[in-house]
Amino acid sequence: MSDVDVDVAVSRSHRHTARWAAISLGVVLLLFIAVLATRKSAADKQAESPLLGKQAPSLTGTALDGSQVSLSSMHGKWVVVNFMASWCVPCQEEHPELVKFTQRHQGAGDAGVLGVIFDDTEPNVRHFFDREGGSWPVVSDPGGHTALDFGVRGPPESFLIDPNGFVVWKAIGQVNADGLEKLLSEGKARGG
């Protein structure tokens, strides 16, 4: 190296710009990696809903058998509002669980399920229920207004409503009977 380069190299080495820039960037990136490492997958996200703790939106409609059903008429019971479609695979998988749940509470009459059709036709859903069983009321939702009121992104989504009409829990994705039972007993213990 010639003299010029040595001079330049010496003066440069006092500043270490590259080193400091690299180290600060490295620290930021490692923090970033830590954040990424602790994220749950998007599909698992805990179902937060702005409706939690509030009165459930009003829900009225015509059930599959033609009768008028409303959520308010089910006051005094714990209600699982279940948005479903016959084409959705997790809905098909959770259906037997819902059947189990309704059968368990049929006698006591303290809890039930209210189904809402999400982006599906009545004949399809009727066919589905004929095949898979289940005797709870299922209302259609033409235009998707009920789904919008509840902030439903896609089936299956379920909301647990306490006997006073407050939304206490939301699930994105399929539910199972034991999980529902647990929530029910917790809610009752709290004095719901």
Add this chain to the structure above:
Amino acid sequence: MKGRLPWLLMALVLAVALAIGAQGHSGPRTEAQRVKHIASEIRCPTCRNQSAAESDAAAAKAVRDEITRRVRAGESDGEIVAFMVSRYGSDILLKPEGSGVATLVWALPVVAVVVALAGLAVAFRRWRARPGVSVSDEDRALVERELESSR
């Protein structure tokens, strides 16, 4: 000054054209335009990454219908958007709004650019301050040699 005159004329013509061109979006929007504008800021609930204005999904249609209903009822853009947030949560908006953390996503890039510009300014000043490397006779001879050998 003479060389600048054509440019000034051109700038004038351009300014007039752009002034005219920037018009046409003002004035009250039609109902359909308002609905489309609001829907384009709301995420289609079932889709992965489209706006409610773009998507054909049932949920998107429901959102558009609700927006239309509320626009007709005379609600403001802000009220309608607030309603959607009250049902779906704040992540239904395609643009982060509101306070706190959300403003970071708008502010950070601006801050980063400002910092980078400042860094460049400092670097330029440092470069200017350094006395120029003077050309020594040794260097001149080196250049001559190289030019000779490549001819």
Add this chain to the structure above:
Amino acid sequence: MSAALGTAGVWLGLLGAAIGVATLGLGLHRRDPKLLEAGRKYAWVIVAGAVLGVIAMESALLRHDFSLRYVAENGSRQTPLLFTITGMWSALEGSILLWALVLSGYLAVMVRHFRKRASDPLVGWATLTVFVVAGFFFALMAGPANPFRVIHGAIPTNGPGPNPLLQNHPLVAFHPPMLYLGYVGFTIPFAFAVAALVTGRLGEGWLVETRRWTLFAWGFLTIGIVLGAWWSYEVLGWGGYWAWDPVENASFIPWLVATAYLHSVMVQERRGMLRIWNLSLLLATFSLTILGTFLTRSGVLESVHSFTESPIGPWILTFFGLVVVTSVGLIAWRGDRLRSPGSIDSPVSREGAFLANNLLFAAFCFVVLLGTVFPLLAEALNGDRLSVGGPYFNRMTTPIVLALLFLMAVAPVLPWRKASEEVLRRRLFWPAAAATLVVVLCVATGLRGLAPLAVFWLGTFAAGSAVRQLALSARRQGWRGLVGRANGGMIVHIGVVIIAVAFAASHAYGHSREFRLSPGQSARLSGHTVTYLGSNTVKSSNKTSVEARVRVDGGKIYAPAVHQFPFATQAIGSPSVKSGLHDDVYLTLAAAPEQAGGSAVIGVIVQPLIMWLWIGGAVIALGTVLAAWPGRRRRPTAPVSAPVEVESTGPPPEPVGVIS
């Protein structure tokens, strides 16, 4: 049988990489050229492993060997042949196999290209780095993302086939391979950047050697991104082609950094400056490809493209961490001692323009990256759930794009070192005049909107400047004036301008509406007439479709449809597009008729200049090929005035060509 063959291929690749790393590592440690020569041969073992794996997978797919879990989940007897073949990369594990294949291909080319310099430690370090990367991807296939897992228990007789969206269009055969040729191609320049930092040899034109690699990888990535946009437009049914979706962004961010590198390296060649910055750009490009892979395959972000989740996320994230630590560590260790002397005299100069270029692309990269990962960061900070979508990106990137268009116009006419105002005024007058004329015409014909008009002015300005450069160059050198880096680059700029103008026009002047039409009824939108003729149901080997017949502008009949695949959940809409040079008429079947002969809801979207997006992409590809054309050979000489040791590598340099 396929499982055994494929697994053997995977392990062959993994072992080849491991032994190669060991051999080269030892050879570098002991400075033993014989070990270095031997170590590079393991590249062929890796290639053999990858090829074996691909043959095994494709044969399993084609023979409908459902004993393989991947085939059972992604293959079907009803799927047409093309989509069975492309099924190899239609799901996660197979896409890793494709990555391994492309990487080993590049490795083979690299090893062969540098075979005469195999005993050079720099080549040794570079080869070792590529071995490590290849080893990682084979390890993924040996571990969490095993494409050759076997089904235990009953073997199904048929499968669901690939995702319906991946069976809709032949572009599925081109977009992923092109994308990977680009994405994966950046591994080689990264390896050389690492090698240069480790050996401390920056001044011998190594980065200039790898510039051509970077150019090719960049070219493929550009084509891959444009094909992805085209495919998205033709298949997804919303009439758009770019949604700032996390997966789209994951491929775009490395493209931005690579573009910055391709420009910034010119400053290094001319003035010997920005060496460490350019190395950092290469390190960053590769790191961003790994980050992008993590974001798209780990499931932390929702996306149209989401692969199904798998436990692959933590592995990729760990590898990303390793890459980051290596890159940052090397720069921190070596960076300051290897920085070049030299300064930039004036910001208004070609160097200044390239600095501004670096700044703008860095800002662009930061904005897109921040917007993509911000939902994760916000949630980590205080649990806020928010989305960052199209409106954010469009608003934040518009000023950057406008500034870049301006730079594209001005930089080619800026002299090195210092520019005088008079020179600029003289050279830029006609491009500016043309741009003003274009805007006046647009406004006169009724086009409105400040943003699109600004894009039109700046775009014409930039294109005019590029055309001027090409004209001068052609006048001076004939047809040779169109090849070589500077001229090819001007053609690429023209392609970019075309895309920018088409993007602005289609966003600003598009119209969409839905019409409920009975058979025989017509509707008009933006000067086009659509007539609904009726619908019918069509059954094919892998799907049942309801097709509408729509006559556009009294001419051809188009068939937007809704497809129902037997194993899929919802029906998939399939649009039909009448493309023209002036605009596109995009048709969707929003609602099929409820009874035969009933009315249907037809969605119509008319957007101008869509076809120019694809034409612009082709122009960029052409420009890239021309830019890579070997021009008059210039031996890259370190322009610093002190004598630097240079290995004698052949005949003396030819006279340097004149650069305007």
